[in-house]
Amino acid sequence: xxxLLLCIIGLNACDSSRIFEQNVDIVQSKWYKDSVxxxxxxxxxxxxxxxxxxxxxxxxxxxxxxxxVTYYLVDSLDRRIASDLQNIDLMHPKTxxxxxxxxxxxxxxxxLALSNVKFLKRGKYTFKIKHYMRRDPLxxxxxxxxxxxxxxxxx
Numbered sequence: 001x002x003x004l005l006l007c008i009i010g011l012n013a014c015d016s017s018r019i020f021e022q023n024v025d026i027v028q029s030k031w032y033k034d035s036v037x038x039x040x041x042x043x044x045x046x047x048x049x050x051x052x053x054x055x056x057x058x059x060x061x062x063x064x065x066x067x068x069v070t071y072y073l074v075d076s077l078d079r080r081i082a083s084d085l086q087n088i089d090l091m092h093p094k095t096x097x098x099x100x101x102x103x104x105x106x107x108x109x110x111x112l113a114l115s116n117v118k119f120l121k122r123g124k125y126t127f128k129i130k131h132y133m134r135r136d137p138l139x140x141x142x143x144x145x146x147x148x149x150x151x152x153x154x155x
Contacts, residue, residue, distance in 0.1 A: 018147060018148070019041070020041040023055050024143060025142070025143045026141050026144065029140050031131050031138040032136060032138075033132075033133075033137075033138075034130075035130070041125060042122075044122055046118075046120060046121065049151040050114075050150060051116070051117070053110050053111060053146070053148075054109070054110070054112075054113050055108070055109070055143070056100075056108070056109040056144055056145075058106070058140050059105050059140040060102070060106075062090060063135070064090075065089065065093045066089050067088045067090055067131060067138070068085060068086070068087055069086055069129050070086075071113065071128065072128040073114075073125065073126075073127055075123065075124075081125075082114075127146050129144060
C-alpha cells in the first residue's frame, strides 16, 4: 500500500510543468467539420513561456496516415491571437505503422502543437481546434485534447 502511494505521488510530481489538460471524446468516433473543439484555460504567469500539445486518440482503422487541423488561439474577448493549419502525422506514411502508444486497436499520441508561446496579459484564453480533412465526418477519431506546459527557465 505504501509503495502504491509513493508511486502516485511520484507521478504527480513529474507533472509539475502542466498548467492545463483536457480531452474531449468524439461522439461515435466521427469528428464533423463544423464541430469546433474549445479548450478554455487561464494564464496567470506572463513571464513564462508555454508549450501546447495535441492529445489525440484514434483507432487503428483511421483511414489516413495524417490529420490536418486548424487551431485558433483567442483571448477573452474572442480576438484572434494566432491561428494556423497544421499537418499531424499519426502513422508512418510508407508502412502504415501507427505512431504513439497502442492499447488494443486504439492509439494515443501527444504531439507538439506550439512551442515557446508567451502571453502578454493575464486572463482566460481559448484554444479552438477543427479538422481540415476532405472526409466529413472524419472517422475513427476517438478523442482530441490539449495539454499546456510551462517551459522550464534556462539555467
